[in-house]
Amino acid sequence: MENTSAYRHARRQVERKLGFLTHLTVYLVVNTGLILFNLFVVPSRMWAFWPLFGWGIGLLFHGLGVLVFAPGAAWKERMIENELKKLGH
Numbered sequence: 001m002e003n004t005s006a007y008r009h010a011r012r013q014v015e016r017k018l019g020f021l022t023h024l025t026v027y028l029v030v031n032t033g034l035i036l037f038n039l040f041v042v043p044s045r046m047w048a049f050w051p052l053f054g055w056g057i058g059l060l061f062h063g064l065g066v067l068v069f070a071p072g073a074a075w076k077e078r079m080i081e082n083e084l085k086k087l088g089h
Contacts, residue, residue, distance in 0.1 A: 013070065020066040027059050 031052045038048035067073070 009071075016066045016070060020062055023059060023062055027055055031055065 031048070034048040034051055038046060068075075
């Protein structure tokens with residue numbers, strides 16, 4: 001395996017994406033369990049949406065950090081390429 005800067009960067013990006021997918025999976029499993037627990041134990045009062053909402057905000061920012069604003073994000077690379085073309089490079 002190559003141990004270049006590009007390889008380390010690519011490996012880090014893959015680890016970040018896998019970390020987000022793990023976070024998403026845990027979020028779905030735990031919150032599904034909370035909703036089911038709420039429906040069976042206290043169906044008259046829906047409290048399970050509060051943790052779903054709060055944790056969802058954290059998950060949203062995690063996803064944005066990994067998929068949208070990460071170094072080397074595809075949309076950033078396209079913008080850089082367009083700017084380089086404008087400059088004649």
